[in-house]
Amino acid sequence: xxxAIVIGSGFGGLAIACxxxxxxxxxxxxxxxxNLGGRARTLTHEGFEYDAGPTVITAxxxxxxLFELLDENSRxxxxxxxxxxxxxxxxxxxxxxxxxxxxxxxxxxIKKNYSKEDSHGYIKLLKHSKRIFKTAYLELSDYPFExxxxxxxxxxxxxxxxxxxxxxxxxxxxxxxxxxxxxxxMHPLLVGGxxxxxxxxxxxxxxxxxRWGVYYAxxxxxxxxxxxxxxxxxxxxxxxxxxxxIALDHHKSSLxxxxxxxxxxxxxxxxxxxxxxxxxxxxxxxxxxKIFNKPSILKHSMGLxxxxxxxxxxxxxxxxxxxxFNKRHKELLKDIFDHKVYINDPSLYLHRPSATDRNxxxxxxxxxxxxxxxANNESNIDWNLKGEEFCGHVIDILEETVLPNLKSNIVSSxxxxxxxxxxxxxxxxxxxFGIQPIFRQSAYFRYSNKSNxxxxxxxxxxxxxxxxxxxxxxxxxxxxxxxxxxxxx
Numbered sequence: 001x002x003x004a005i006v007i008g009s010g011f012g013g014l015a016i017a018c019x020x021x022x023x024x025x026x027x028x029x030x031x032x033x034x035n036l037g038g039r040a041r042t043l044t045h046e047g048f049e050y051d052a053g054p055t056v057i058t059a060x061x062x063x064x065x066l067f068e069l070l071d072e073n074s075r076x077x078x079x080x081x082x083x084x085x086x087x088x089x090x091x092x093x094x095x096x097x098x099x100x101x102x103x104x105x106x107x108x109x110i111k112k113n114y115s116k117e118d119s120h121g122y123i124k125l126l127k128h129s130k131r132i133f134k135t136a137y138l139e140l141s142d143y144p145f146e147x148x149x150x151x152x153x154x155x156x157x158x159x160x161x162x163x164x165x166x167x168x169x170x171x172x173x174x175x176x177x178x179x180x181x182x183x184x185x186m187h188p189l190l191v192g193g194x195x196x197x198x199x200x201x202x203x204x205x206x207x208x209x210x211r212w213g214v215y216y217a218x219x220x221x222x223x224x225x226x227x228x229x230x231x232x233x234x235x236x237x238x239x240x241x242x243x244x245x246i247a248l249d250h251h252k253s254s255l256x257x258x259x260x261x262x263x264x265x266x267x268x269x270x271x272x273x274x275x276x277x278x279x280x281x282x283x284x285x286x287x288x289x290k291i292f293n294k295p296s297i298l299k300h301s302m303g304l305x306x307x308x309x310x311x312x313x314x315x316x317x318x319x320x321x322x323x324x325f326n327k328r329h330k331e332l333l334k335d336i337f338d339h340k341v342y343i344n345d346p347s348l349y350l351h352r353p354s355a356t357d358r359n360x361x362x363x364x365x366x367x368x369x370x371x372x373x374x375a376n377n378e379s380n381i382d383w384n385l386k387g388e389e390f391c392g393h394v395i396d397i398l399e400e401t402v403l404p405n406l407k408s409n410i411v412s413s414x415x416x417x418x419x420x421x422x423x424x425x426x427x428x429x430x431x432x433f434g435i436q437p438i439f440r441q442s443a444y445f446r447y448s449n450k451s452n453x454x455x456x457x458x459x460x461x462x463x464x465x466x467x468x469x470x471x472x473x474x475x476x477x478x479x480x481x482x483x484x485x486x487x488x489x
Contacts, residue, residue: 002269003266006028008031009031012461012474012477014228015460015477016458016477019478023484029238031239036225036228039425041222045308050367054469055353063224083100083321086214087319097113114177118177122175132161137204140466142478146448148444164199167185192433193301193438196333198438218359267456271484272460275461275463277300288447289452301433302336302374307371308414309370310412311406314354318355323350340379346373373432376418387415434463442465443466446465446466447463
């Protein structure tokens with residue numbers, strides 16, 4: 001029985017731990033924080049609990065199959081609730097658009113409020129998304145791209161689906177209304193990309209959401225993490241919290257042990273769920289052999305400002321997922337991704353879980369978080385100076401749009417900035433999602449799921465193939481499993 005160490009307990013780390021255990025390995029998961037989950041951990045403040053991270057769960061079969069691998073039924077551990085509509089979009093002209101739940105209702109809404117042409121255009125867009133999905137997701141999401149040549153067989157189909165176009169320009173070729181284009185091209189932002197530069201491959205998310213639906217875990221995303229904890233206890237998967245990795249001992253081409261603040265852990269193989277850019281720079285203290293994976297030359301995702309709050313008013317009219325677009329769009333994203341400057345007019349994603357799950361009415365209060373894309377820490381913004389000011393802008397926007405009298409109804413609140421992602425989650429430059437999902441950072445060009453430096457080192461999570469988002473990091477564990485079976489079984 002081989003000793004396997006998993007560094008980090010985000011969804012990628014939890015997934016590979018299950019797969020390693022199903023392969024018959026002795027598995028230990030090391031987590032820096034005081035609870036499991038990584039970006040999906042639970043934050044507590046003044047008697048309230050908040051999901052720190054992902055609240056959109058799609059392709060739920062990827063979670064279910066992890067429990068099945070260990071002869072368990074996920075339904076005995078957690079329950080998923082359908083979110084309807086998937087998202088509500090609110091535009092700067094005060095109109096709104098509900099996306100998801102019923103395709104017929106949505107098409108009728110587009111026809112009524114926008115145009116018959118855009119209603120037909122969306123059907124064509126969805127068909128295009130399905131074609132991308134069949135190739136990029138069904139065939140490639142768990143395919144190990146070990147060499148550049150491994151991409152060659154797929155080039156003809158990638159050309160047919162016009163991978164070289166951006167998500168925004170692809171949507172624009174089907175849809176004419178500016179508001180609809182903004183709404184239907186927003187998905188890259190959920191995985192750390194700019195819709196104007198992210199490869200149109202990510203249009204597959206459109207069809208993926210319709211195929212399996214959009215879900216929220218009853219009791220919060222934390223209930224899924226708690227389910228893994230129970231599963232680990234039952235299946236003898238060890239996990240150690242408050243355990244920070246400091247260094248890695250190696251001999252020639254193999255890693256021998258993980259050095260932590262709680263001692264050394266010997267290992268036959270190591271899988272890192274940490275941000276690869278951080279891992280190479282701070283733990284291995286060397287650059288990857290693949291020169292285009294050098295952290296300093298990669299384009300990393302935007303940063304995130306996340307405001308958590310509870311109110312003594314129940315805002316029943318607010319949907320589960322609400323996206324509020326600023327009047328500025330392309331220019332705003334340029335300021336965030338390219339210019340990396342401080343902004344005072346963010347677009348916002350508002351999460352109100354009680355719209356789907358009344359368990360989130362805590363202490364007779366409604367609980368929320370609102371997420372604002374901001375520049376990552378390459379910007380050198382001093383969030384100690386700017387945090388309160390920016391939070392004020394966020395509250396003002398919410399008051400003006402969906403949460404009237406918010407200031408007077410807040411009973412508890414706090415926020416995190418890119419500094420939290422950098423210091424607490426070891427995210428390179430405080431990026432929210434690792435490296436950006438542009439084509440030259442995809443598949444083989446992404447960080448390798450198997451290290452090119454050490455025989456027994458592997459990666460899972462947002463930085464490795466296929467990328468960020470819950471389906472992405474869960475699929476990365478499937479890729480890594482295949483490589484471990486090939487090289488270290």
